[in-house]
Amino acid sequence: MNATPPPIRYGEIAPRAPEGAIDLNALLPFDGPLELDIGFGRGRSIFERAAVAPESRILGVEIKSKWAFKVEEKRKRLGLERVRIFADDVRELLPRCGPEGAVTRAFVHFPDPWWKHRHARRFVVAEPFLDAMAFLLCDGGELFVQTDVEDRAIRYRDLIAGHPAFDLATETGFIDSNPYGARSNREHRADEDGLPVHRVLARRRPR
Numbered sequence: 001m002n003a004t005p006p007p008i009r010y011g012e013i014a015p016r017a018p019e020g021a022i023d024l025n026a027l028l029p030f031d032g033p034l035e036l037d038i039g040f041g042r043g044r045s046i047f048e049r050a051a052v053a054p055e056s057r058i059l060g061v062e063i064k065s066k067w068a069f070k071v072e073e074k075r076k077r078l079g080l081e082r083v084r085i086f087a088d089d090v091r092e093l094l095p096r097c098g099p100e101g102a103v104t105r106a107f108v109h110f111p112d113p114w115w116k117h118r119h120a121r122r123f124v125v126a127e128p129f130l131d132a133m134a135f136l137l138c139d140g141g142e143l144f145v146q147t148d149v150e151d152r153a154i155r156y157r158d159l160i161a162g163h164p165a166f167d168l169a170t171e172t173g174f175i176d177s178n179p180y181g182a183r184s185n186r187e188h189r190a191d192e193d194g195l196p197v198h199r200v201l202a203r204r205r206p207r
């Protein structure tokens with residue numbers, strides 16, 4: 001009789017951020033713009049971005065250990081030294097990161113898949129996240145948030161517009177297409193299904 005294999009404990013084997021204060025430049029000690037991919041899920045956006053922007057350094061943070069583990073395994077197979085992957089809660093991680101102004105771009109593809117009022121406390125795109133991004137982004141640094149849920153997109157746009165550290169990149173805050181040459185898994189699916197995607201682009205105001 002075949003024995004059932006033991007369950008894989010992804011929480012124990014997924015790559016985790018170090019404890020305490022994190023120097024992003026020490027984490028990825030290369031030249032080139034530093035980019036964040038927040039909640040990358042199955043990670044397609046990370047690999048597509050690494051392919052089109054090989055000069056960039058990319059830190060991906062995903063709360064689900066299983067996805068972080070799988071993306072890390074693929075990263076190692078591809079030998080992508082300029083990419084780091086952490087299985088962590090970005091809300092806890094980002095406030096520990098520095099130095100100020102280290103990040104050139106942050107991507108948040110299709111965040112916050114929760115619809116019940118009581119789950120609002122789980123939201124990533126909220127004021128504490130914007131405060132952390134205001135600290136980490138360089139002057140003129142880009143914050144890109146996209147979703148296929150229109151009222152969420154409006155909420156993100158309004159939140160960002162109301163934060164003193166950001167300027168919307170267009171009058172409405174929305175842009176028509178993804179300018180980064182890298183699409184996430186959800187974005188690919190939305191495109192295949194013909195669903196509109198709502199994209200918000202903002203820039204860090206000069207300090």
Ligand SMILES: C[S@@+](CC[C@H](N)C(=O)[O-])C[C@H]1O[C@@H](n2cnc3c(N)ncnc32)[C@H](O)[C@@H]1O
Nearest residue numbers: 039040041062063089090109110113184185186
């Ligand atoms: C709807 S999925 C989108 C995944 C991917 N970005 C895409 O577009 O295909 C949202 C992702 O955000 C992750 N996530 C949610 N809260 C998070 C948090 N606090 N820290 C890091 N990742 C988070 C979820 O685990 C999930 O993978």
